[in-house]
Amino acid sequence: MAKSHSNTGGGPSQRQLRVGELIRRRLSEVLQRGEVHDPELQSVPITVGEVRVSPDLRLATAFVLPLGGQGAEEILAAMRRNRYELRRAVHKELALKYSPELRFEIDTTFDQMDNTRRMLAEERVTRDVDAPDGPDGDTSGWDDAD
Structure with missing residues (x-):
């Protein structure tokens, strides 16, 4: 072939x-x-x-x-x-x-990076990222090996 x-x-x-x-x-x-x-x-x-x-x-x-x-x-x-x-x-x-x-x-990549930074700084996103049990309190699918 x-x-x-x-x-x-x-x-x-x-x-x-x-x-x-x-x-x-x-x-x-x-x-x-x-x-x-x-x-x-x-x-x-x-x-x-x-x-x-x-x-x-x-x-x-x-x-x-x-x-x-x-x-x-x-x-x-x-x-x-x-x-x-x-x-x-x-x-x-x-x-x-x-x-x-x-x-x-x-x-436009700099604009896209700025938009991503703004989004990551939003309260709801930081709350979800910082939550110990995951976004909805659901730990299924999270890898405990980390």
């Missing part, structure tokens, strides 16, 4: 993850060094949180956020406006057969 090279697990392949991380690092360097000559991109530090690459490695979506989150839409517009220059700068340093098309989205 021949091995299938397709990723049937639903998640990204090791190659996608590796290429995404290489692109993320290079984009971060380009932005940090001010290699793109756009005053808007040089006015504030920009975090590149993650880069997701399509299975064929021809499309890369970078999730970006300016420091403090202020002016995110303006920064996103500037990134999109300079996507060809960014693509060229990334490709110049990476040994890839094709230079992936770059797309940019706002990174």
